[in-house]
């Protein structure tokens with residue numbers, strides 16, 4: 001029919017079943033006159049209806065809800081046997097490593113130090129990677145200090161800035177020290193303190209250095225396609241680096 005979207009075109013363009021249904025519905029309204037028979041709808045109306053239908057179809061763009069993750073098998077790299085002899089031992093080792101404070105050079109920093117609370121970081125003191133007059137070194141953050149950037153109209157990025165700070169909240173890591181050696185039988189490595197930048201030093205005493213990002217939860221991270229806030233950790237497992245087979249050094 002003149003001007004109507006063919007179902008095949010819709011299917012080609014939008015793939016998902018629901019979207020095809022939306023196209024059928026759209027065509028039905030436009031041409032079979034289900035609602036508007038005989039009223040001679042204008043192009044503006046057609047476009048408006050078209051966008052409405054596509055918006056409804058778009059709601060389903062992520063595919064069907066998979067339900068509880070308990071019933072979804074944990075994805076495994078197909079080439080795991082190439083790197084791992086004993087999976088059970090690996091899982092035990094991984095869990096041990098995750099909670100082991102000896103992993104950090106001061107003997108007090110584990111993966112879980114940052115990924116402790118529901119897999120994420122709920123610490124509120126000394127969590128600034130950049131400080132400001134209002135948010136100084138070793139500051140205890142409070143709820144009313146968030147968000148750091150406030151606009152008069154949140155929907156308009158050209159509206160007046162009501163509050164802004166150069167400070168960046170992240171996750172506390174290690175004190176700045178120079179590594180010398182590991183010490184057999186000791187949780188902490190040997191080393192010595194080194195002067196740090198003003199953001200990590202208070203009255204000549206170092207505080208923990210803070211990364212520029214807050215810690216995301218690791219719970220169910222195995223289901224993530226790519227990891228880290230910017231998705232830079234590839235889904236392709238090489239057992240060598242996080243960057244998948246795009247890593248030029250492999």
Ligand code: HEC
Pocket residue numbers: 098103109110111112113114115171172173174211213214215216217218221224226227228229230
């Ligand atoms: C100093 C705090 C800190 C420690 C210690 C730490 N992490 Fe993280 N972790 C982070 C931060 C911050 C990110 C996000 C980094 C980014 O997006 O660039 C992250 C991201 C992750 C992610 C990706 C999660 C996601 O949703 O993308 C995993 C998995 C992870 N860490 C596992 C570990 C393991 C395993 C260890 C120990 C070997 C560890 N982390 C130690 C702070 C930490």
